[in-house]
Amino acid sequence: MFQNPWFETVAEAQRRAKRRLPHMVYGALVAGSERGRTVGDNCKAFGDLGFAPHVAGHHAERDLSTTVLGVETSMPMVISPTGVQAVHPDGEVAVARAAANRGVIMGLSSFASKPVEEVAEANPNVFFQMYWSGDRDAMVQRMDRARRAGAKALIATLDWSFSNGRDWGSPMIPEKIDLKTMARLAPGVLPHPDWLWRFAKTGRIPDLTTPNLRPPGGPAPTFFGAYGEWMQTPPPTWEDVAWLRKEWGGPFMLKGVTRVDDAKRAVDAGATALSVSNHGGNNLDTTPATIRVLPSVAEAVGDQIEVLLDGGVRRGGDVAKALALGARAVLIGRAYLWGLAANGQAGVENVLDIMRGGLDSAVLGLGHASVRELSPSDLVIPPGFALTLGGEED
Numbered sequence: 001m002f003q004n005p006w007f008e009t010v011a012e013a014q015r016r017a018k019r020r021l022p023h024m025v026y027g028a029l030v031a032g033s034e035r036g037r038t039v040g041d042n043c044k045a046f047g048d049l050g051f052a053p054h055v056a057g058h059h060a061e062r063d064l065s066t067t068v069l070g071v072e073t074s075m076p077m078v079i080s081p082t083g084v085q086a087v088h089p090d091g092e093v094a095v096a097r098a099a100a101n102r103g104v105i106m107g108l109s110s111f112a113s114k115p116v117e118e119v120a121e122a123n124p125n126v127f128f129q130m131y132w133s134g135d136r137d138a139m140v141q142r143m144d145r146a147r148r149a150g151a152k153a154l155i156a157t158l159d160w161s162f163s164n165g166r167d168w169g170s171p172m173i174p175e176k177i178d179l180k181t182m183a184r185l186a187p188g189v190l191p192h193p194d195w196l197w198r199f200a201k202t203g204r205i206p207d208l209t210t211p212n213l214r215p216p217g218g219p220a221p222t223f224f225g226a227y228g229e230w231m232q233t234p235p236p237t238w239e240d241v242a243w244l245r246k247e248w249g250g251p252f253m254l255k256g257v258t259r260v261d262d263a264k265r266a267v268d269a270g271a272t273a274l275s276v277s278n279h280g281g282n283n284l285d286t287t288p289a290t291i292r293v294l295p296s297v298a299e300a301v302g303d304q305i306e307v308l309l310d311g312g313v314r315r316g317g318d319v320a321k322a323l324a325l326g327a328r329a330v331l332i333g334r335a336y337l338w339g340l341a342a343n344g345q346a347g348v349e350n351v352l353d354i355m356r357g358g359l360d361s362a363v364l365g366l367g368h369a370s371v372r373e374l375s376p377s378d379l380v381i382p383p384g385f386a387l388t389l390g391g392e393e394d
């Protein structure tokens, strides 16, 4: 049966991704941890916030553009870094092209499947993401490489504590994919001919390596090799964060902040931006939804540092809500992954268009001429919705 490749919501993109991807790949994107409470609350909390629209006096022209870390973006949205291993043969390059076509900044994971040079060629506005992994020489080498490739900012993601186990079961991810593994995985893969065909056409199978972590003159580590190095690296102190920030030298975002005290330390460490994030609910389960803790963080440090949010954004209206509660912009993760799985680069463009349309409707209905005018008075905020972690009101 003919299916229009265009989809009208991110929920529909997710349904198509579920049908098209092998179970293990889909499961790795759904992710979450333990009970799945945080991953669920990230989305649910946006639905608990209401809008307070005006009936007349709307603006015919609306400006959705802004800057993030000095880089212009056509709307207040950044592609959140994710290792897009095995979703699509063009992976992060397809995402980068889609983002470039829509005037959106590309966040690239150090665990990504495509080299930063190729991604920066597809989208000049790349923010490179790193974990605290390996020794300082390795980190400096990775930063130098990203800088040479043209990355305009560094995202340091530090909110990961290796929690594992999901009540609904974790997908089996192989160490590397070779013909023997393909044969073993065949029962899970063969029912998804679209996915297999996309890779078959390129003559390549997803290799699950991390080219951005390749040491000079050495091979790219496998995903699990890279994960092992990360696990064995002693976790960073705030002095280490300040060191990283200094070594990078340019615009620097600390991703993973949920507490007011940490937000203040991020400012002290010299960060120029932070993202209120719980790693899309993949880290410590039962951490509250990011939108609940955003107002307290924005209130504490929003005049000293750019405050962004990620987690649970599935609609343009969600973007408007985050901005109304103090975010300068949001990062999106699974939303574009579903688009990529559903229809490659065009699917990511489709998602960005859905986001733009929804944001524009919200700005129109709320009677504003620009995203910068959004404020808490645009929202219906249920009692007890907002939470302050690590602040005086604790």
Ligand SMILES: Cc1cc2nc3c(=O)[nH]c(=O)nc-3n(C[C@H](O)[C@H](O)[C@H](O)COP(=O)(O)O)c2cc1C
Binding pocket: 028, 029, 030, 031, 042, 080, 081, 082, 083, 109, 110, 111, 112, 129, 157, 255, 277, 278, 279, 280, 281, 282, 310, 311, 312, 313, 331, 332, 333, 334, 335
């Ligand atoms: C499959 C997957 C892989 C991810 N990989 C990374 C990563 O490599 N680096 C990183 O900083 N965050 C990573 N994240 C977290 C995202 O950048 C982002 O914080 C999260 O997806 C936001 O929540 P959302 O998916 O609800 O939009 C990953 C998330 C998912 C779902």
